[in-house]
Amino acid sequence: MRTINAIESSQKHFEYCPLDTTLGILSGKWKSIIICRLMSASLHFSELHKEIPRCSKRMLALQLSELQEDQIIKRQVTATFHTEYSLTAWGQSLAPLVTALNSWGRHYLKENAGKIAGNNNLDC
Amino acid sequence: MRTINAIESSQKHFEYCPLDTTLGILSGKWKSIIICRLMSASLHFSELHKEIPRCSKRMLALQLSELQEDQIIKRQVTATFHTEYSLTAWGQSLAPLVTALNSWGRHYLKENAGKIAGNNNLDC
DNA sequence: CCGAATCCTAAATGATACTG
């Protein structure tokens, strides 16, 4: 009996808050990564799972279904036991935000953790 | 023994992800609202609490201390038993992002929940 | 291969009381 997830959960101050609506969509534990990955290409469930090994199968399924409810991604059965996930128009419209958030974070990390070891490219 | 919160918690794919760093800062349960409020003016603890009644005193204190650790807000004792919170430079630099996220959310809400009752101004 | 259902533990949050 759910409608859109992110809308229901963005009423913290008694009314709908667009800022929290957006954050609600992006900030599930694995959602940003999923969106990032799908920004490059459509992927099967197992491919996504390989890309995000720390996310259990159960969690991946959960996050994917929430993103579907929020109309950010769409699911298509390509063959028996094969499902492909891709961004919807709404999902694609998030790209500039994702880029902006990523840039801010990169700047912040550089300033505050300049001494981070390793050769991170610092991107999703 | 904590360093910066948001940095530690943004290593979901084994390395630092700037996108998740930013989202980690913004997406604590009450953080976005706190930041919004402080974007207009510096506020005392009790004033913030009045603005966000659904957030318990305990949670408010928690979220404020995390935002402090992340260098987004600063805390100043103005008188005995009076503390004032305001944005740091990093906090202020979030303004464009907050605006962008809010705009996207407003658009999304309009399309997906056009029939929302009431006279919401749809802003934080 | 994809994902739902179940069970169980750990983490997050609320309620309340306490203190400088």
Added chain:
DNA sequence: CAGTATCATTTAGGATTCGG
């Protein structure tokens, strides 16, 4: 006033199993 400490409850998430 601005928190902290403690306890009770809720919620999130992992492990495992099952089935289309």
